[in-house]
Structure formats: C-alpha cells, structure tokens
Amino acid sequence: MSKPKPFCVFTKDENETVLLAKLLARHINHGDLVLLNGPLGAGKSALVRAMIKSLLNQPDLEVPSPTFLLVLPYQNEKISILHADLYRFEHEEEIEELGLFDNPDAIIFVEWPERVPWLMQKADIIISLQFGPDNRGRQIEIFAPKKPKLIANSIRVITND
Numbered sequence: 001m002s003k004p005k006p007f008c009v010f011t012k013d014e015n016e017t018v019l020l021a022k023l024l025a026r027h028i029n030h031g032d033l034v035l036l037n038g039p040l041g042a043g044k045s046a047l048v049r050a051m052i053k054s055l056l057n058q059p060d061l062e063v064p065s066p067t068f069l070l071v072l073p074y075q076n077e078k079i080s081i082l083h084a085d086l087y088r089f090e091h092e093e094e095i096e097e098l099g100l101f102d103n104p105d106a107i108i109f110v111e112w113p114e115r116v117p118w119l120m121q122k123a124d125i126i127i128s129l130q131f132g133p134d135n136r137g138r139q140i141e142i143f144a145p146k147k148p149k150l151i152a153n154s155i156r157v158i159t160n161d
C-alpha cells in the first residue's frame, strides 16, 4: 500500500479558506484531534472558526481566538468542541491541566501544537498553513492519513472548480 500523502491547496482569499473549512468539517468526527501549524496570521484561527461554525451549524456563532485563555469550549446537543491555542503555553507537562482529553468524544482543534510535540502522534488531521506570494493567498497542506476519503473528496472538489 502506498504511503498516505498530504494534500495541498491554495486559497486565494479568506472566503476560499472558509469554503475549504466547510468541506473539511464534513470529514471531522467525534473525538478527532485536528492540529494547525503555521506562523502568526497564517489563518489557523480563520480556518478553525469556519470549521466550528459549520460543525455546529451556527453561522453567526462568535469564535474568538483563544490566545489568552488557551482553551475555549463550544457545544450543541450533539457535538462538543474544544479550541486551543498553545502559543503562550510553556510547560508541556501541564497539558493535562488544560483538560483537552477529558471528554473522549470532543473534537479538538489545536493551534501551535508544536508546543507539545507528542500531540502529532495522536492527530487525526494535520493542517499546515503558509503565506502565499501575496497577503491574501495561503498555501494549505492537509495530512489525514486515517481519512483517505477526505483527501479524495477534497481533490474532487478542487478539480471541479
């Protein structure tokens, strides 16, 4: 069997990133851990915000960046979500105190996961964002080795464009 490959997509503006987020959200299940890498301003929060709104089917939901609080929870009657930003998180051994894994059914989004390197091994989806050649564009790489359909469907959507 061939090794799973990452899927790369270029979004030319935030609207396209939101479209990508909606598509990705369809492949996110209870208990999934989704990591988001990339520099400040790359669009990690923008992507997570759109995925949370889509998962909860609440387009007007406020999803602020959890930079200062580290973790913000969201839920409806069916889905629990945690959105973490570990940018200011310094002590890897204190990760348990954040309660990220208390509910095995919660969907977890983590920005700045490099602060806790072992999260990589647990991840279901790893998304890496980079600035494109202009300020609006972003190069987005999605690696989801356990979700082959996500990659196949993403490719279909993009090539239909």
Ligand SMILES: Nc1ncnc2c1ncn2[C@@H]1O[C@H](COP(=O)(O)OP(=O)(O)O)[C@@H](O)[C@H]1O
Pocket (backbone or CB within 6 Å): 011, 012, 013, 014, 015, 017, 038, 039, 040, 041, 042, 043, 044, 045, 046, 047, 065, 111, 135, 136, 137, 138
């Ligand atoms: N193609 C794009 N995808 C995502 N965000 C974009 C894009 N183009 C411009 N932006 C802007 O870049 C900023 C990304 O900010 P944010 O999501 O907070 O970044 P991060 O969480 O990675 O620090 C937002 O102001 C957003 O409007």
Ligand SMILES: [Mg+2]
Pocket (backbone or CB within 6 Å): 044, 045, 046, 065, 085, 111
């Ligand atoms: Mg952010």
